[in-house]
Amino acid sequence: MNIIQTNKLTKAYGDFKAVSNLNLHVRSGSVYGFLGPNGAGKSTTMKLFLGLIKPTRGNFLINGRSYPKDRQAILREIGSFIEAPAFYANLSGEENLELIRKILGLPKSAVEEALELVGLTEHRKRLAKKYSLGMKQRLGLAGALIGKPPILILDEPTNGLDPVGIHEIRTLIRNLPKQFDCTVLVSSHLLPEIELMADDVGIINHGRLLFEGSLKALKQLAVQKGYSNQHLEDTFLAMIDEDNQKRGRGR
Template identity: 65%
Template sequence: MEYIITTEQLTKKYKNFVSVNNVSLHIRKGSIYGFLGPNGAGKSTTMKMLLGLTAPTKGSFAIDGRHFPEDRIDILKEVGSFIESPSFYANLTGRENLDIIRRILGLPKDSVDDALELVGLEEFGGRLAKKYSLGMKQRLGLAGALLGRPPVLILDEPTNGLDPSGIHEIRNLVKSLPDLYDCTIMISSHMLSEIELMADDIGILNHGNLLFEGSLEDLRHSVGKAESTNLEDVFLTMVEQDNTSRKQRAKL
């Protein structure tokens, strides 16, 4: 099995607080990997380490055969990212905002139109960003991540703040991307029902520790749930079991 992202005992510690604790991930090439966990579990910190936005305290990772830290710049060229709500220059058009990113990345001019087409904004590229709806802004953020069609996308809460229609649009877009141009997607979300509809594999963090990695079917089996049980119920069961176990160990 070919993995495009791997981490080995990845750890991030802030003074006396461990945000990410010896996490080893294995993300298959061409898959959509749902990265789940309660607030404060360490998901965003893990993603920021993969993007070089914060340095690991311990451990290592590789993306598309390139290893951190020696290949840090090459890794950044391989990865498109969407971290939290993207910000834009309100008085520039969508196309002009993307062109700024394109120039920084040193990409050809036609990559902007290509990205706008991928996210369905080609007819709105000339509209000022301040006149975009929230859903259009999220799409523009994804277009920024898609510039140059990177082989890896890291998306942190791309449906945050959207109404049901906007969530549906972004979900269908994300689902289509691996087949459109053979990319791999790591996506976090609190919308577990959406992850259930998108993801091929799932990783679950709790208190910085990786509780599970594998398919939804394997996840259901690991907590003794029926095949029809939804992801939210299975997720809550696993996290509650881990929390109970932690409390019991703390009493010893």
């Protein structure tokens, strides 16, 4: 069963299509790695799902609900982390999460659970403005995880973390579907990390979906096309390069 599904989803700004006829299928209970170069349309797609921007055409379903009719119901089921997380600098990490908890009407225990999940319990009283970049990323992830929503949309969640932090967050994301019965849509430029955490991947370039499926299916496709399939990064770069060359010839 697909918990997120799009039908020819398109977002255009004048003549530029940030997302073009996107047909995405995210399986319930999976970790879905959403990949693409800078400007490929990943963040735009995630913002469309959250209702932060409106599609030019096409539509999508999230957990059987359609946008825009069920926008509020959709948002209640999603925890999100998009781009750099924004916080009140003069409040502590704990106080920032407490504001989210009150807005969502969650029990008081939700803040403590979220802080523990991302390893910020001992820093919960520190002001957010005194957090390192990595700690801010963790706090953003805690804000997405609070209340254990059934769907998580995470844009570059390991940005700014050191190798130990990256490993911890990757392990956390990998275990989330089993631990909380949720689905995770995650984008990252760290392709070796996606290779270790994702069940399925979608590769997007210039707003168009080039591939969607399991990592095993991607390796099989790489063999058919003569790409290197030793690592996800090799296959990804070859696929993007081929698409860019086709676009160049088509101009």
